[in-house]
Amino acid sequence: MNHSDVQDHMADYLEGHLPLEKRALFDAHLDDCSNCFGEIREVQRTITLLRSLPEPEVPHEFAESVMGLVREREDRASWTDSLREALKLLANPRVLVPASVAMIALGIIGGTRQVQDALPIPGSSPQFAGQIQPTEDSRLAGIPAPGIWFERAPVNRTRRNPTLQIRFHSDPVLANLLGPIRVPAYPVAELAPVFSRQFLRNDGQLGARWVADGFIQGVSPGQTGVLRVAAPTQGGTQGMNAGHVGVGNSTQTLPLESQPTPDEWLARLRRSPGDFASLLSNSSLAEQELWIANLTRHAMERGELNEVIAALRESSSKKANLLAEDFAAGARGPIADGSRLDDPRSDNSRIPAHD
Amino acid sequence: MGFEMVERGPGVGVEAARPSSRRRGLVIEDPDTDLIRRWKEGEDGAFEQLVRRHEQRVFGLLMRMMGSREEAEDVAQDTFLSLHRHGRRFRGDSRFSTFVYRVAANAALNRRRTLGRSRARIEKLAVRQAAGDDLPYSPRDPEDATAGIELTSHVRAALQKLSPALRMPVVLYDIEGLAYAEIAEVLSIAEGTVKSRIHRARQALRVELKSLLGKSDEESSL
Numbered sequence: 001m002n003h004s005d006v007q008d009h010m011a012d013y014l015e016g017h018l019p020l021e022k023r024a025l026f027d028a029h030l031d032d033c034s035n036c037f038g039e040i041r042e043v044q045r046t047i048t049l050l051r052s053l054p055e056p057e058v059p060h061e062f063a064e065s066v067m068g069l070v071r072e073r074e075d076r077a078s079w080t081d082s083l084r085e086a087l088k089l090l091a092n093p094r095v096l097v098p099a100s101v102a103m104i105a106l107g108i109i110g111g112t113r114q115v116q117d118a119l120p121i122p123g124s125s126p127q128f129a130g131q132i133q134p135t136e137d138s139r140l141a142g143i144p145a146p147g148i149w150f151e152r153a154p155v156n157r158t159r160r161n162p163t164l165q166i167r168f169h170s171d172p173v174l175a176n177l178l179g180p181i182r183v184p185a186y187p188v189a190e191l192a193p194v195f196s197r198q199f200l201r202n203d204g205q206l207g208a209r210w211v212a213d214g215f216i217q218g219v220s221p222g223q224t225g226v227l228r229v230a231a232p233t234q235g236g237t238q239g240m241n242a243g244h245v246g247v248g249n250s251t252q253t254l255p256l257e258s259q260p261t262p263d264e265w266l267a268r269l270r271r272s273p274g275d276f277a278s279l280l281s282n283s284s285l286a287e288q289e290l291w292i293a294n295l296t297r298h299a300m301e302r303g304e305l306n307e308v309i310a311a312l313r314e315s316s317s318k319k320a321n322l323l324a325e326d327f328a329a330g331a332r333g334p335i336a337d338g339s340r341l342d343d344p345r346s347d348n349s350r351i352p353a354h355d
Numbered sequence: 356m357g358f359e360m361v362e363r364g365p366g367v368g369v370e371a372a373r374p375s376s377r378r379r380g381l382v383i384e385d386p387d388t389d390l391i392r393r394w395k396e397g398e399d400g401a402f403e404q405l406v407r408r409h410e411q412r413v414f415g416l417l418m419r420m421m422g423s424r425e426e427a428e429d430v431a432q433d434t435f436l437s438l439h440r441h442g443r444r445f446r447g448d449s450r451f452s453t454f455v456y457r458v459a460a461n462a463a464l465n466r467r468r469t470l471g472r473s474r475a476r477i478e479k480l481a482v483r484q485a486a487g488d489d490l491p492y493s494p495r496d497p498e499d500a501t502a503g504i505e506l507t508s509h510v511r512a513a514l515q516k517l518s519p520a521l522r523m524p525v526v527l528y529d530i531e532g533l534a535y536a537e538i539a540e541v542l543s544i545a546e547g548t549v550k551s552r553i554h555r556a557r558q559a560l561r562v563e564l565k566s567l568l569g570k571s572d573e574e575s576s577l
Binding site for chain 2 (some may be wrong): 010011039042043045046047048049051052053054055056058062065067069070073194213237309
């Protein structure tokens with residue numbers, strides 16, 4: 001038995017799982033090798049130390065707080081849950097999420113540069129394509145027939161609602177396809193999640209920005225807009241009955257102009273870093289990633305990154321302080337794309353990152 | 356200060372000291388079966404009982420993983436909300452506790468993936484701790500207020516320096532007392548990978564705690 005064997009069998013030895021014969025060889029080696037003997041002893045003590053850690057005390061009335069959240073959530077409409085969950089799944093690429101209870105309205109607004117600024121970061125952040133699944137109802141509303149990327153979704157005959165499906169891509173090949181691909185009917189929209197709260201404050205709707213990649217319903221390539229997902233209504237009391245779904249439903253359109261531009265966001269961030277960090281922390285993880293990445297890039301382009309980071313660091317808000325480091329990390333390299341499981345501290349060679 | 360120093364030899368006492376009474380390979384009836392059935396049948400309070408039954412292990416794991424009590428509580432809530440949302444799909448292929456660990460582990464890793472990517476974040480935590488903030492190494496636990504606080508703080512700090520990929524298996528094995536097979540299931544990795552990661556984690560911790568080990572060696576020889 002040599003030093004390498006000791007490494008291979010150390011765990012089994014420490015736990016008494018080595019067969020008698022091997023254990024004897026192991027012991028014999030330890031008798032002759034002070035290095036291995038010392039190492040084994042240190043590992044034993046390390047394990048003992050780990051097991052001596054006191055058990056953390058569960059927060060007071062933790063179960064009650066969980067049950068309170070459960071009840072609160074149950075009180076909310078189920079469709080928003082489904083959709084929010086779908087957006088959260090951005091962290092898990094290649095997930096196909098049917099939000100089968102959503103009704104779609106497409107509010108088309110003239111293009112502005114700000115949407116371009118909010119588009120996904122090439123090769124780093126998860127990208128996803130939104131696909132509208134036409135149903136009988138949506139076709140009635142004038143939505144074109146599906147193209148190659150659009151499969152026929154089962155018609156929900158109870159609710160008679162269109163279905164929204166979101167497909168997430170982390171694969172760079174697939175992600176690249178999303179940009180230039182031409183779909184005869186519907187354009188493949190490049191979607192970047194935005195603060196759901198922005199939309200939630202308006203009739204409880206969620207949404208995502210898109211950019212047209214072809215002519216559709218009078219929209220030219222390159223034009224941008226807001227994809228709206230509205231609550232399904234059985235009786236059309238909100239003007240969103242299935243038959244009315246379609247482009248230009250003005251009652252459901254949130255004007256793009258009402259959204260702050262990236263410059264305005266940066267100004268807002270520098271003015272109230274704590275509020276900004278607090279707002280961001282209420283977004284999904286994927287949204288946070290995209291916002292940090294986009295704003296970091298935007299701040300770098302404007303030469304304002306240092307000021308932004310300084311404002312966040314100097315804030316008395318803990319969330320803002322942490323966000324500062326995220327911006328700093330974003331400036332040093334690509335924002336983590338979800339494939340990096342390891343903490344950056346593991347970058348040192350002492351703790352290999354892979355098996 | 357003093358902790359048991361195990362002498363070399365077969366078994367060396369480490370396995371015997373493992374915190375869980377679970378035995379590998381034994382099929383034990385899941386103690387949560389009845390509660391899960393009642394929960395699926397819609398009985399009020401069954402889920403709450405499940406939360407109470409598992410809150411300690413979930414919170415313990417998340418404290419080790421997140422480092423911060425505040426974040427651990429946050430992720431623990433997410434874990435149980437996620438369980439409530441998806442847990443009814445649990446089909447009993449594994450123990451419910453394993454399922455709970457899996458949900459908690461995913462929640463922890465996803466949270467760290469997004470928010471824990473900055474090296475400075477760890478340093479930031481240390482600064483906040485020094486400022487007396489609600490932080491991982493603040494002496495919040497009564498046990499910490501004893502003479503063991505320094506030791507405990509060092510070990511916790513060393514754990515936080517491990518990558519999550521190494522920290523999770525070693526926490527689940529050496530602290531939570533799961534078996535290799537259970538950890539493999541929780542983390543969806545091969546059992547051999549679990550073992551190798553635990554070994555690497557222990558080695559990294561050994562290096563990190565070397566000064567402490569030497570000191571305790573002297574103390575233990577007194």
